[in-house]
Amino acid sequence: MKTAVDEIMSEGVISVGPTSSIRQVAVLMAGKNVGATVVADGGQMIGMFSERDLLNRVIAKNIDVDKTPVREVMSAPVITIDTGTSANDALYIMTVKHIRHLPVVDKTGKPLGMLGIRDLLESVLNETIDAFVTKK
Numbered sequence: 001m002k003t004a005v006d007e008i009m010s011e012g013v014i015s016v017g018p019t020s021s022i023r024q025v026a027v028l029m030a031g032k033n034v035g036a037t038v039v040a041d042g043g044q045m046i047g048m049f050s051e052r053d054l055l056n057r058v059i060a061k062n063i064d065v066d067k068t069p070v071r072e073v074m075s076a077p078v079i080t081i082d083t084g085t086s087a088n089d090a091l092y093i094m095t096v097k098h099i100r101h102l103p104v105v106d107k108t109g110k111p112l113g114m115l116g117i118r119d120l121l122e123s124v125l126n127e128t129i130d131a132f133v134t135k136k
């Protein structure tokens with residue numbers, strides 16, 4: 001895939017503060033229909049919270065979702081990619097790091113969007129279909 005990630009990422013990044021309760025974050029994620037959110041403090045990304053974190057670090061350990069701040073169960077540090085990263089490189093990073101979401105940042109580290117594994121799969125599928133149709 002020669003596609004750059006900024007062509008397939010979801011624009012904008014949903015972020016929450018580190019003191020937000022797990023329930024607040026889960027409700028926000030459900031309302032925005034996203035699988036992960038950035039945890040930011042003072043404008044700096046300090047962690048990520050995903051559906052996988054909710055399952056493995058919260059539900060499986062019987063953590064109180066109303067009393068526990070998200071900073072206690074988030075994944076950190078945040079792994080990011082820049083806008084020039086190829087979809088192939090992003091897929092490699094996700095595979096090696098066992099993650100499904102990557103914030104896409106500009107040269108200054110400002111988050112511009114989120115790349116999910118589903119975005120990559122859709123891109124691969126579209127490229128495959130285009131190649132098939134072109135060969136006919």
